[in-house]
Amino acid sequence: MDFEKHRNLHTIIMLRDLIRKWWGCELAFADGSGVVADWDAGRITPPANDFCRLSLFSPEGLRRCSQSVRVLSERLREGPKLRRAQLHTCHLGLCILGAPVYAGGEYAGMLFVEGFLREPTTKPVRESLKARVREVNTGPTDLDRALPRVPVLPQLDQERLADLLELGATDMGTHHAALARADDPAPGGLEHIVGQGPAMREVFRMVEKVAASDASVLVNGESGTGKELVARALHDLGPRRKRPFVVQNCSAFNDNLLESALFGHKKGSFTGALKDMKGLFEEADGGTFFLDEVGDMSPSLQVKLLRVLQEGTFMPVGGTTPRQVDVRVVAATHKDLGELVKRGEFREDLYYRINVIRLQVPPLRDRKEDLPVLVDHFLRKHQRGPARARGLAPETRALFARYHWPGNVRELENECERLLVLGTDQEWLGLDLVSPRIRDSVLPPQASAAGPAAPLSLPATGNLNEAVEQLERDMISRGLQRTNHNKSRLARELGISRSNLILKIARFGLDKGGDADQEIPDEAP
Numbered sequence: 160m161d162f163e164k165h166r167n168l169h170t171i172i173m174l175r176d177l178i179r180k181w182w183g184c185e186l187a188f189a190d191g192s193g194v195v196a197d198w199d200a201g202r203i204t205p206p207a208n209d210f211c212r213l214s215l216f217s218p219e220g221l222r223r224c225s226q227s228v229r230v231l232s233e234r235l236r237e238g239p240k241l242r243r244a245q246l247h248t249c250h251l252g253l254c255i256l257g258a259p260v261y262a263g264g265e266y267a268g269m270l271f272v273e274g275f276l277r278e279p280t281t282k283p284v285r286e287s288l289k290a291r292v293r294e295v296n297t298g299p300t301d302l303d304r305a306l307p308r309v310p311v312l313p314q315l316d317q318e319r320l321a322d323l324l325e326l327g328a329t330d331m332g333t334h335h336a337a338l339a340r341a342d343d344p345a346p347g348g349l350e351h352i353v354g355q356g357p358a359m360r361e362v363f364r365m366v367e368k369v370a371a372s373d374a375s376v377l378v379n380g381e382s383g384t385g386k387e388l389v390a391r392a393l394h395d396l397g398p399r400r401k402r403p404f405v406v407q408n409c410s411a412f413n414d415n416l417l418e419s420a421l422f423g424h425k426k427g428s429f430t431g432a433l434k435d436m437k438g439l440f441e442e443a444d445g446g447t448f449f450l451d452e453v454g455d456m457s458p459s460l461q462v463k464l465l466r467v468l469q470e471g472t473f474m475p476v477g478g479t480t481p482r483q484v485d486v487r488v489v490a491a492t493h494k495d496l497g498e499l500v501k502r503g504e505f506r507e508d509l510y511y512r513i514n515v516i517r518l519q520v521p522p523l524r525d526r527k528e529d530l531p532v533l534v535d536h537f538l539r540k541h542q543r544g545p546a547r548a549r550g551l552a553p554e555t556r557a558l559f560a561r562y563h564w565p566g567n568v569r570e571l572e573n574e575c576e577r578l579l580v581l582g583t584d585q586e587w588l589g590l591d592l593v594s595p596r597i598r599d600s601v602l603p604p605q606a607s608a609a610g611p612a613a614p615l616s617l618p619a620t621g622n623l624n625e626a627v628e629q630l631e632r633d634m635i636s637r638g639l640q641r642t643n644h645n646k647s648r649l650a651r652e653l654g655i656s657r658s659n660l661i662l663k664i665a666r667f668g669l670d671k672g673g674d675a676d677q678e679i680p681d682e683a684p
Contacts (some may be wrong), residue, residue, distance in 0.1 A: 173553050174327045180654055183310040184272040191268050193229030206274030209305035211250055213296040220295035223250040235259040236266045243323035248654055251291045258324035262332045270328045275310040326623035352388050353536045356528040358521040365518055371398035375513045378491040379483040380520030383569030386491040389520055394447040402446030405439050410455035418460055419476050428477020444484045454494035456651035465509045537575035552587040561601045632667045
C-alpha cells in the first residue's frame with residue numbers, strides 16, 4: 160500500500176488529531192513489511208514523551224524501535240484475519256497498540272500508536288525505564304521530570320483506543336480499494352460511474368458482459384441512481400460506440416409530442432408541422448436509443464415501440480411509407496413493469512421484448528460503502544474559485560452515512576454542491592451547512608435525559624465518524640457532570656474554545672435545564 164496516497168484521508172487525519180488530544184499519543188502507519196511512514200515527512204513522528212524521543216533520535220534506539228514495530232506487524236500479518244487490535248511491549252517496556260489494515264482481503268499494514276504505559280509506574284519500573292533509555296542514548300535530560308509526561312492508559316482507555324484504531328484501519332482499507340480502482344480504471348464507458356462496492360461491481364460485470372450484444376436491455380432502478388450512465392456505458396463498450404447515442408425521457412411530453420419526437424412527422428400532419436422532421440429513431444440509426452421512464456409510455460405508443468423492436472420499422476406521424484432503422488434499445492424505469500403488466504397498464508409482449516436482459520442499479524442506501532468515494536468525487540467536481548474546503552467534517556460524514564438518500568446519487572451530488580457554495584470560507588464542511596431536511600430526518604430530538612448519564616463506550620465495529628462523535632459526546636457529558644456544568648473550566652480541560660464547546664453541547668443535547676447561558680464560577684484552585 161502506498162501510504163502517500165492516504166495523507167489526505169480526512170477521517171484518518173481527524174483520528175490522529177483526536178488521539179493526540181485525548182491520550183497524548185501519536186498515530187502512525189507501518190506498511191505490509193513493517194516499515195513506518197509518517198503523515199508529513201515520510202518518517203515516523205516521535206511520540207510526545209521524552210523516552211521515545213530519546214530512543215528514536217539515536218541510531219541504536221531507532222533500530223530497536225523499528226524492530227518492535229516489525230514484530231507487532233508480523234504478528235498481525237500471521238495471525239487470523241480478525242481485524243482486531245493487538246498490544247505489544249517495545250524494547251523500552253512501553254506499549255505499542257496496532258490494528259491491521261486489509262485491502263482486497265490481503266494484509267497491507269497497520270495503524271498503530273506507541274509509547275504509553277498500561278498502569279502507573281512503580282519505582283522498579285521507573286528505574287528500569289530510565290536504564291533502558293540510557294542504553295541507547297546518553298544525552299543530557301532530566302528523566303525524573305519526564306516520567307509524569309509518559310501517557311498512562313488504563314484498560315478502559317486501551318479498549319476505546321483499540322476500537323478507534325480498528326475502525327480507522329477499516330476506513331483505510333476501504334479507501335485503498337477505491338484508490339486501486341482509480342489507478343486501474345474500468346474499461347471505457349465505466350470510468351464515469353463512481354463506485355467500488357460489491358453491488359456496483361456486479362453492475363460493472365453485467366455491463367461488460369452484455370455490451371457487445373444487440374439484445375434489448377431493461378435498466379431498473381430508483382430515480383437518481385444513474386441509469387443513464389449505465390446505458391451510456393453499454394453503448395461506449397459495444398460495437399456501436401462510434402454511432403449516435405440518443406436519449407429521450409418518455410415522461411417529458413404528452414402522447415402527441417412524444418410520438419412526433421420518437422418517429423418524426425410529415426409537413427402538415429398537424430397544426431404547427433411546417434416541415435418534415437426526422438424522429439429520434441432515425442437520428443439513432445446504427446447506434447443506441449435510451450428510452451428513460453418507459454413505464455410512463457401510453458398504450459398506443461407502446462404498440463408502435465413494439466413494432467420497431469420486432470420489425471425495425473415505424474411510420475412517421477402523417478406518413479404513408481414505413482422507415483427502416485437499425486437501433487439497439489436500452490429502456491429504463493423506476494417502476495415495477497411486471498406489476499404494471501398485471502394491472503393491464505403495460506403490454507406484456509412489449510415487456511418481454513425490452514426485458515431480454517435486465518440490469519438492476521442499486522439505490523444509494525444499499526451501497527453506503529461508496530459514500531466516501533462519491534462525496535470526494537462530487538467535492539472535486541464542484542470545487543470552484545477560492546473555496547478552501549478540504550472535505551466533510553466527521554459529524555457531517557456520520558450524518559450522511561445514517562441518511563436514507565431517497566434521491567440517491569443525484570441528491571448526494573446536489574447536497575455536496577450546496578455545501579461547497581455555503582461553506583466557501585470553511586476548511587471542513589460542518590453539520591450547520593447541511594440541508595434541514597437531512598438533519599431533521601436523522602438527528603433525534605435533543606433530550607437532556609440522554610446526556611450526562613450516558614455511559615462511556617465505543618462499538619467494536621461500525622463507522623469511524625460515528626464512533627468519534629460518540630467518544631466526544633461521552634467525554635463532554637462526563638466532563639459537564641464533573642465540573643457541575645462549568646463550561647469555561649471544561650473547555651480549558653478539553654483544549655477547545657468555549658464557543659466550540661457550547662456548539663457541541665447543543666448538538667449532542669447535553670444542555671442543563673434552565674438558563675443555558677448561566678455560568679457557574681470556577682472553583683478556587
